[in-house]
Amino acid sequence: NCRWLCDSLYGFLAEHGRATAGADTGGAPTDGEQDRDALVTMRGVGHGYPTLREGYNHVLDGLDLELYAGDRVALVGANGSGKSTLLRLLTGLESPDRGTVTVLGRDTSETLPEQLADDTVYIHQNPEEMFVEDTVRKDIAYYLENRDAPNVDDRVDEILAYLDLEHLADRDGRLMSLGQQRRASLGIGLATDPTVVLLDEPTGSLDLQSRREVTGMLRKAESRVETVVVASHDLQLVAAWANRVLVMGEGEVLADAPPAAVFSDPDLLAETDLRQPQVVELSRRLGLESPALSTDAMCETLARSLGDDVVEAGGGGGIGEAGDSDDEAESDGGAR
Template sequence: MPKETVLEFQNVSFSYNETANVKDLNVKIKEGDFVAVIGSNGAGKSTFSKLCNGLLKPTSGDVLVTGLNTKKEKVSNLAERIGFLFQNPDRQICCQTVAEEIAFSLKNNGIPEDEIKLRVENTIKEFGFKADVEPFNMSRGQRQRLCLACLIALNPKILILDEPTTGLDYKECMEMMNRIKELNKSGTTVIMVCHDMEIVLDFARQVIVMNRGEILASGRTREILCDNELLSKARLLQPQIAATCTLLGSDYKDVFTVDEMIARIKELKGKK
């Protein structure tokens, strides 16, 4: 059975002060996809992400979220379908306690009071939070987890992540990404703006490459990250193991992990 298209860009352009920021974007993202949007600074990634949920409206073209045109819908109406996790969690937190913060977006989306109470309790239990803790007394990583928890409580069909691991240590990063991976496995469509090629390799199944406001290419993660010429054009670097294997030559093509490298060395040794 074909998957439903949940997000579509149709010839989308957006300009700040008559200067094109992104132009002629055509994208179709299917239900259950895990897509990474990559590119160097100024490539248009954050603009792309904000166009997804109506925070920005296209100068020309249309963005459709589960069939709804973002030009015609309020951001609040789209929020129950598409959640947005900002790079800086402090831009999203506005309440005095963890429980109030989780309840806030639920109230804004018209969830009944008894359902809000149940969802807040379940979310606090799932993430191991303390209900009465003040968010700004939490670590950066915990605040980022709180913002993710608030979105999960809403149960959106699509989740937009703008550099979700910025400022996190390795443990916090893995906790965050593994929770997002679980959401994706359960059917949530994930679109992640990310500069960390290792994270992209480990978690995303599809990649969109942007440069100077345009889409250079899109495709399966490994196919994109194998294309050193494409990445160079986008001013990006391959993941570390892949970059090392590129230097080693064609015998090590398509190798991305230490285990894969060991297996390839053994394979080549056995042929001699």
């Protein structure tokens, strides 16, 4: 586990010097980004829901936000912090109580959700809601045909091959495992060639292997869409995949920064009840100058610092696989 690795490797790092793990850039818009047109803009957005006991519950309060092409955005925070509400506002399924939400130049309060869906795809937290036919192949075709897409059969074959879903093509999505449903639902969403993809808890309740497969599909999605926004409690996914993390709380964005900055801020983590992913915690205990955000990055960092032969001597799974049991994987989840 993490403590055993620290004890085993700390001496080596002390002898050979500290290493610096590569950290992804990202975070709040830079001056250069502000010169470009944002794909998504939220201005003074307030939204909430009536409750029986407490009256009106303000979920979002005066939120300002801009998202740009190339953003891989992770929304994190405690339950009720507004992550799912923000996603629904971007789809047009709900209109803000005040303020404006603009997606690709269109005010969501003045645009039908069906029109927004041509360019903005929302992947449900419950993926079975996306399956209406008796095979995954037919489901993908169904969504394409509803958008009058040309060459439907060719596009279905292409997306199945691109996302390695061919072995699921003739399965009934409603009868598949949760991990298979999540992957197939992402295939359905990407088949329509959207500009923005929104996902709600894409790795929730999945085992380790399924989480890795979904993460791999998200990386593949980057070449087909301009912006991906994920609401998630899976902080290992956030660290390894995102280049911009929005920490939600108290109706607003408490932090907008790259993963390395978010997970290196103890005050922010304590305030929002978020936990460092295991690989980031290991980086801290080993004294790395900047945290490794994935197991691959950790292995590469140690290889540079100690020499490839030292890392390989660990055998089999390598440094990065320690602690990757299903039980420990679930512990990366932050606030529940």
